[in-house]
Amino acid sequence: MGAILVTGSEGKLGRHVVARLREDGRSVHRVDVKPLAPAHDYTRIDLTDAGQTMDVMFGVQDRFDGVDAVVHLAAVPAPGQMTDVATFHHNMAATFNVFQGARRAGVDDIVYASSETVLGLPFETPPPYIPVDEEYDARPESHYSLVKHLEEQMAIQLCRWDPALKIIALRFSNVMDVEDYAAFPAFDADPKARRWNLWGYIDGRDGAQAVSRALDHRARGFDRFIVANADTVMSRPSAELAAAEFPAVPVTKELAEHETLLSIDKARRVLGYEPQHSWRHHA
Numbered sequence: 001m002g003a004i005l006v007t008g009s010e011g012k013l014g015r016h017v018v019a020r021l022r023e024d025g026r027s028v029h030r031v032d033v034k035p036l037a038p039a040h041d042y043t044r045i046d047l048t049d050a051g052q053t054m055d056v057m058f059g060v061q062d063r064f065d066g067v068d069a070v071v072h073l074a075a076v077p078a079p080g081q082m083t084d085v086a087t088f089h090h091n092m093a094a095t096f097n098v099f100q101g102a103r104r105a106g107v108d109d110i111v112y113a114s115s116e117t118v119l120g121l122p123f124e125t126p127p128p129y130i131p132v133d134e135e136y137d138a139r140p141e142s143h144y145s146l147v148k149h150l151e152e153q154m155a156i157q158l159c160r161w162d163p164a165l166k167i168i169a170l171r172f173s174n175v176m177d178v179e180d181y182a183a184f185p186a187f188d189a190d191p192k193a194r195r196w197n198l199w200g201y202i203d204g205r206d207g208a209q210a211v212s213r214a215l216d217h218r219a220r221g222f223d224r225f226i227v228a229n230a231d232t233v234m235s236r237p238s239a240e241l242a243a244a245e246f247p248a249v250p251v252t253k254e255l256a257e258h259e260t261l262l263s264i265d266k267a268r269r270v271l272g273y274e275p276q277h278s279w280r281h282h283a
C-alpha cells in the first residue's frame with residue numbers, strides 16, 4: 001500500500017491533518033518546503049518545481065514507494081504575505097504541479113484546501129443570501145482567492161478529462177488552534193471585527209476530520225464543501241448579527257442561536273462531517 005502524501009504538512013492545518021490521518025491508521029508521508037532534521041516520514045520539497053513534484057508521486061528512495069492519495073495543503077495561505085504576482089504564481093504553480101504530477105503517476109484521489117474566501121470575503125459586497133453555501137458562483141476578491149477559484153475550475157476540467165479522478169476542494173474557514181481561542185472574547189465585543197467571514201472559524205482538528213472524511217468519500221469527479229465549525233465566534237445570536245450587519249440579505253432558514261452562517265449542511269450530508277470542537281468549550 002502506498003502513502004498518503006500530505007503537502008504543507010508543517011503548517012497550521014497540516015499538523016492537525018497528519019495527526020488525524022495517523023490516528024486513522026493511515027500511512028502518511030509529509031512534504032513541505034521547510035528544512036527539518038531528517039526524518040523517515042518527511043521529505044523537503046518545493047512544489048513550485050514541477051520535476052520534484054512529479055518525482056515525489058513515485059516515491060522517495062529510502063522513504064516510501066508510492067502514493068495512494070494526495071492531501072494538498074501547501075500554499076501561501078493568505079493575501080499580503082508575498083506580492084500579488086508572487087502569490088498568484090506560487091500557489092497556481094504548486095497546485096497545477098500537484099494535480100499534474102498525481103495524474104501522471106496514476107494517483108486518482110486528491111483532497112485539497114480551497115478557501116472560504118471564494119464565497120466573497122470580506123463581504124464588502126454582501127452575499128446573495130445567508131447562510132452562504134456552495135450553490136452560488138464564486139466571488140474571489142483577492143489574488144489569493146482568485147487562485148483558489150481557478151484551482152477549483154482546473155479541478156473540474158481535469159475530472160472531466162479523466163472520469164476515474166476524484167478531486168475534493170475543502171473550502172476551509174479561518175483555521176484556529178486551541179491557543180487562538182483566548183482572543184475570541186475580544187471578537188465578541190465588536191461585531192464588525194469578524195464580519196468579513198460571517199464570524200466563522202474552523203478548529204484545526206475539525207478541519208482534519210473533514211480531510212479524513214473526504215479521503216473516505218468514494219464518489220469520482222469534482223466536489224466542493226464549505227468546512228467550518230457548527231457555531232460562530234460570537235455570543236450574540238447569529239440571526240441578530242445577520243440582521244444588524246446585512247439587513248438587506250435574505251436569511252434562508254431558521255437559525256439556531258449560534259449557528260454558523262457558513263453552511264456546513266452539504267459537508268454533513270455528503271461526507272458525514274460533524275464538528276466535534278467549539279471555542280465555547282475552551283472559553
Ligand SMILES: NC(=O)c1ccc[n+]([C@@H]2O[C@H](COP(=O)([O-])OP(=O)(O)OC[C@H]3O[C@@H](n4cnc5c(N)ncnc54)[C@H](O)[C@@H]3O)[C@@H](O)[C@H]2O)c1
Pocket residue numbers: 007008009010011012013014031032033034045046047048072073074075076077078094113114115116171172173174175
Ligand atoms: N489558515 C487559514 O485560515 C486558512 C483558511 C482557508 C484555507 N486555508 C488554506 O489551507 C491550507 C493550509 O493553510 P495553513 O493555515 O496551514 O497555512 P500555513 O502557512 O501554516 O501552512 C502552509 C504550509 O505550506 C508550506 N509550503 C508553502 N509553499 C510551499 C511549496 N512551494 N512547497 C512545499 N511546501 C510549501 C509552508 O512551508 C507551510 O508549512 C492552504 O492552502 C491555505 O490557503 C487556510
